[in-house]
Structures are given as C-alpha cells and as structure tokens.
Amino acid sequence: MADREAVKRHMARLIRQPVERIDDAARLTDLVAESLLLVEMVIEMQEQLGVRLVQEDLKDVQTVGELTRLFEERS
Amino acid sequence: MATQMGENELWLLSFYRTSEIGGALFFGRLARSMKQGANQRDMSKHFADEAQHAWLWTSCIERLGAHPLKLTDAYQDQYLAAAGLPVNLMEVLAVTQIFESRVINQYARHQRASGLHPIVGETLERIMEDEKWHVEWVRRALRAMEPEYGKERIEKTIRHFREADEEVYRKTILEHEERVAHLADVMARTRGEEPKDGR
Numbered sequence: 567m568a569d570r571e572a573v574k575r576h577m578a579r580l581i582r583q584p585v586e587r588i589d590d591a592a593r594l595t596d597l598v599a600e601s602l603l604l605v606e607m608v609i610e611m612q613e614q615l616g617v618r619l620v621q622e623d624l625k626d627v628q629t630v631g632e633l634t635r636l637f638e639e640r641s
Numbered sequence: 642m643a644t645q646m647g648e649n650e651l652w653l654l655s656f657y658r659t660s661e662i663g664g665a666l667f668f669g670r671l672a673r674s675m676k677q678g679a680n681q682r683d684m685s686k687h688f689a690d691e692a693q694h695a696w697l698w699t700s701c702i703e704r705l706g707a708h709p710l711k712l713t714d715a716y717q718d719q720y721l722a723a724a725g726l727p728v729n730l731m732e733v734l735a736v737t738q739i740f741e742s743r744v745i746n747q748y749a750r751h752q753r754a755s756g757l758h759p760i761v762g763e764t765l766e767r768i769m770e771d772e773k774w775h776v777e778w779v780r781r782a783l784r785a786m787e788p789e790y791g792k793e794r795i796e797k798t799i800r801h802f803r804e805a806d807e808e809v810y811r812k813t814i815l816e817h818e819e820r821v822a823h824l825a826d827v828m829a830r831t832r833g834e835e836p837k838d839g840r
Contacts, residue, residue, distance in 0.1 A: 601718075601721060601726055602666065602667050602670055603670070604726060605667075605670075605671075605726050605727060605728070605733070606670045606671065606673075606674055608726075608728050609671070609674065609728070609729060609730060609733070610674045612728075612729060613674070613676065618729060619728050619729060620728065620729060620732065620794070620798075621725055621726070621727065621728050621732055621798075621801075623728070624726075624728050625725075
C-alpha cells in the first residue's frame with residue numbers, strides 16, 4: 567500500500583515540482599493548470615502505483631489531499 | 642498573393658488546424674508515458690499523423706494565399722470540459738474513438754460541400770486516409786482491453802463520451818453558424834432537418 571507521502575513524491579516528479587509544493591489543500595487545477603498534463607499525471611500514477619481508476623472515482627476530487635487519499639485507499 | 646478563400650473558410654480551416662495540433666499534443670504526451678507494446682507504437686504513429694495534419698492544413702491555407710488564424714480553443718478543449726477528463730487509457734481511447742469518428746464525419750461533409758477548392762479537397766482526401774486507420778487501431782485496442790475493463794464498462798464509457806460529443810458539436814456548429822453555412826447539410830442535420838439532397 568502506498569502512503570500519502572509516496573503518492574505525493576510520484577506526483578511531484580511527474581509534474582516537475584518540489585514535493586514541498588504538493589500541499590494537501592492545493593487545488594489540482596491550480597497545481598497542474600493544463601488539463602492534459604493532469605490526465606497524463608493521473609494515468610502515469612496509476613501505472614506506477616498499480617492502481618486502476620475510472621472517471622467516476624475522480625468526480626468529486628478537487629484537491630491534492632483528496633487525490634492522494636484515493637490512491638492510498640486503492641493501492 | 643491574393644487569398645483564394647473567404648473569411649469563413651479561413652476560420653474553418655484554421656479551426657481544423659488548431660484541433661489537429663490539440664490532438665498531436667494530447668497523444669504525444671500519452672505516447673511518452675505509455676507502456677511498451679502495440680498501443681505505444683500505434684499511439685506514437687497517431688500523434689505523428691495529427692502533427693502532420695496540422696502541417697497539411699497550414700500548407701493548404703498558405704497555398705490559398707492566407708495565413709492560419711490563431712484560435713485559442715480546439716474542439717477537444719470544449720469536448721473535455723463537457724465530458725470530463727479521461728482518467729485511464731481505456732477512457733482516453735474511448736474519447737479518441739468518438740472524436741475521430743466526429744472528425745471523419747466532419748471532413749466527409751466538407752468534401753461534399755459545393756464549390757470545394759481543389760487544394761482543400763486534396764488536403765481532406767490525404768488526411769482522411771489516416772483518420773480511417775485511427776478509428777481502426779483505437780477500436781482494436783479497445784477490444785483488446787475487454788478482459789481488463791469489461792465489455793460493458795467500455796460500452797458505457799463510449800456512450801458517455803458520445804453523448805457529450807453530440808452536445809458539444811451541436812453547440813459548436815450553432816455558435817459558428819455563419820462560418821459553416823457553406824456546409825449546408827451540416828447545418829440541416831444540426832437543426833434536426835433532413836438535408837435537401839437526402840444525404
């Protein structure tokens with residue numbers, strides 16, 4: 567099971583940001599302004615963490631904290 | 642050199658160009674991060690094709706004595722805003738299947754437009770060859786994903802994106818009605834009418 571910090575490290579590497587910037591409260595669309603980069607990041611994180619998500623899973627996900635929690639629960 | 646097309650035709654060809662660029666950037670990103678295998682190879686060809694189509698439209702517009710307009714939003718942007726972002730490869734391919742079918746239909750209708758300039762016709766014909774392959778490889782890849790995702794979920798996903806596409810396309814056509822009026826049957830179908838020539 568991947569813990570939240572591991573998920574954040576993956577995220578930071580993929581979007582080329584320091585992990586310190588990956589704050590739980592940050593909105594994903596502020597952190598990753600370009601929507602296609604967000605798609606790429608979520609797909610790549612699933613590959614790396616062995617998780618499979620569908621669109622409905624992310625319906626209510628707005629922040630980094632919500633996304634990392636989802637990956638933590640599913641991995 | 643004097644331009645050989647009107648403002649609306651220039652807008653439409655520029656819109657095609659912008660959408661091809663959007664497709665190339667999207668598939669290019671995905672091709673970079675995909676696992677090795679047939680999908681990686683086909684996605685790489687797909688994004689190379691889209692980039693070439695953007696070049697073909699650029700060249701077409703220039704041969705007609707104009708320069709492409711800088712348009713901010715590609716069709717894909719409006720589409721993904723309405724349908725939501727795909728979050729796995731199956732969903733990406735489902736979006737792609739719907740989108741490519743839309744592109745083929747739109748280009749085919751443009752090919753049938755009266756007074757089509759031969760340079761535009763030549764460009765459409767060239768691009769259509771690739772578009773047919775795009776639909777084929779995506780359909781094949783989605784079928785191969787059935788054991789992993791389930792046939793029912795894949796079909797449900799395709800339905801979801803198709804519904805979004807129909808809505809966005811209708812809005813796009815109505816928003817730009819004047820610009821695409823020369824593609825008369827597109828307008829008729831958008832209004833739910835049968836085209837006069839029965840196509």
